[in-house]
Amino acid sequence: MNAASVSTASLFMASSLVLVTLFISYWQRLHLEKGILTGAVRAVVQLSVIGYILVSVFNLNSPAFTTFLLFFMIFNAAYNAAKRGRCIRHGIFISFLSIGGGTAATLSVLIVSGTIEYTPYQIIPVSGMIIGNAMVALGLCYRQMTSNFQRRRDEVETKLALGADIGLSSREIIRDSIKTGMVPTIDSAKTLGIVSLPGMMTGLILAGVSPIEAVKYQIIVTFMLLSATSLSSVSACYLSYKSFFNARKQLVRY
Amino acid sequence: MPLLDIRNVSFIDGSKTILDHVSVSAESHDFISITGPSGSGKSTLLKICSHMISPTEGDVFFKDRNFTDYNPVELRRKISHCFQTPCLWGRTVRENIYFPYWLRGIKPDQERIRNLFSLFRLPLAYMDQSAEKLSGGEKQRIALIRSIVIEPEILLLDEVTSALDAENTQITEQVIQHLHEEGLTVLWVTHSTVQSRKYANKILTVVSGQIHSLEVIK
Numbered sequence: 001m002n003a004a005s006v007s008t009a010s011l012f013m014a015s016s017l018v019l020v021t022l023f024i025s026y027w028q029r030l031h032l033e034k035g036i037l038t039g040a041v042r043a044v045v046q047l048s049v050i051g052y053i054l055v056s057v058f059n060l061n062s063p064a065f066t067t068f069l070l071f072f073m074i075f076n077a078a079y080n081a082a083k084r085g086r087c088i089r090h091g092i093f094i095s096f097l098s099i100g101g102g103t104a105a106t107l108s109v110l111i112v113s114g115t116i117e118y119t120p121y122q123i124i125p126v127s128g129m130i131i132g133n134a135m136v137a138l139g140l141c142y143r144q145m146t147s148n149f150q151r152r153r154d155e156v157e158t159k160l161a162l163g164a165d166i167g168l169s170s171r172e173i174i175r176d177s178i179k180t181g182m183v184p185t186i187d188s189a190k191t192l193g194i195v196s197l198p199g200m201m202t203g204l205i206l207a208g209v210s211p212i213e214a215v216k217y218q219i220i221v222t223f224m225l226l227s228a229t230s231l232s233s234v235s236a237c238y239l240s241y242k243s244f245f246n247a248r249k250q251l252v253r254y
Numbered sequence: 255m256p257l258l259d260i261r262n263v264s265f266i267d268g269s270k271t272i273l274d275h276v277s278v279s280a281e282s283h284d285f286i287s288i289t290g291p292s293g294s295g296k297s298t299l300l301k302i303c304s305h306m307i308s309p310t311e312g313d314v315f316f317k318d319r320n321f322t323d324y325n326p327v328e329l330r331r332k333i334s335h336c337f338q339t340p341c342l343w344g345r346t347v348r349e350n351i352y353f354p355y356w357l358r359g360i361k362p363d364q365e366r367i368r369n370l371f372s373l374f375r376l377p378l379a380y381m382d383q384s385a386e387k388l389s390g391g392e393k394q395r396i397a398l399i400r401s402i403v404i405e406p407e408i409l410l411l412d413e414v415t416s417a418l419d420a421e422n423t424q425i426t427e428q429v430i431q432h433l434h435e436e437g438l439t440v441l442w443v444t445h446s447t448v449q450s451r452k453y454a455n456k457i458l459t460v461v462s463g464q465i466h467s468l469e470v471i472k
Contacts, residue, residue, distance in 0.1 A: 163331035
């Protein structure tokens with residue numbers, strides 16, 4: 001394998017791995033075949049398109065267009081995350097604010113500290129990792145919150161009946177949901193280097209960068225993902241829990 | 255002026271009518287027993303009284319002011335609702351007993367806590383017990399203490415003795431009776447006619463979401 005390039009033939013050969021997933025789904029009657037095929041086709045199409053777009057964006061080197069692309073990525077992530085919390089009012093808006101806020105805060109620290117520059121070459125891939133991670137975290141938060149409000153209904157109603165406000169009645173649920181959103185990123189940080197050599201580090205090594213340099217980048221990425229995930233999860237949970245109550249501070253049944 | 259006035263209240267859940275134009279009022283110091291078959295709408299009526307749910311139609315008044323004119327949190331601090339299944343949280347009983355004080359930002363009244371533990375025949379050492387390790391009867395008594403540790407103006411009880419043994423039921427009845435004698439207004443949903451006749455001054459019977467009878471017995 002060449003350090004920096006993959007031949008089209010190799011790519012086709014590697015694509016046969018999708019068949020393994022399809023076989024498992026068929027064999028175990030998971031009924032995931034359609035999803036796997038859609039996922040695989042979408043991954044190829046979307047990545048190919050973004051590959052060409054990135055070439056143009058990197059050549060264009062326009063801060064305005066880079067910012068526009070960031071907003072586009074955040075909106076798409078918000079749209080997807082909101083799907084996991086269908087009973088959350090203004091889910092897209094809340095997700096947009098949370099992912100956007102987490103991304104902006106994390107990027108600001110990285111830019112101010114001189115770790116990265118506001119150039120499309122650096123901002124787009126770094127933001128992609130942050131936004132993607134925050135999107136997954138928010139999806140987990142919403143699912144956990146919805147499930148907790150159903151499962152722990154008695155506890156919330158008892159607290160309301162004792163005269164607690166909705167925030168206090170939901171506090172444990174909010175905390176649990178934030179935790180659920182953050183745990184995968186924390187677990188992944190714990191096992192870095194032992195279980196996994198993450199995508200960015202692997203990519204840099206494959207591209208010929210020294211492992212020590214790749215490690216430095218990976219440390220930055222790990223810390224930035226922790227920060228973005230926690231900021232996004234906290235803001236999304238505190239903005240969304242009110243959806244489970246009506247104007248008279250009564251727990252709504254979904 | 256009634257303390258609590260339910261006027262022409264209906265509650266519809268989806269296509270099912272749970273309460274159908276119910277009107278009833280509770281005067282100050284009333285002890286109203288609410289009886290009726292399972293699924294007749296008794297618990298829903300109680301939830302409307304504590305503003306846990308709002309009626310689909312009709313109004314509820316507390317001290318001549320519509321529920322909708324109150325801050326819901328303030329209202330629920332005056333009308334305490336104890337549910338059929340006790341729900342305790344945290345690590346110890348103390349966290350549960352202190353919860354109502356903590357909400358209001360006031361210091362726990364140790365004298366009142368001691369008194370209530372004594373009335374419910376629970377040793378004060380239970381305060382540091384794990385809430386999870388208590389028996390069903392103990393949990394219910396702790397939940398009741400938590401509901402009245404800051405004295406409400408109205409106490410709503412939803413079949414709080416249904417899962418208790420005879421001894422715990424008797425203890426609970428005596429405490430509620432004692433608090434009523436001290437001036438507390440009580441609305442108690444119960445299946446026991448003996449309990450109703452022994453303690454209540456009014457018996458409200460609800461059948462299929464409608465008031466079947468309101469008997470004044472004392």
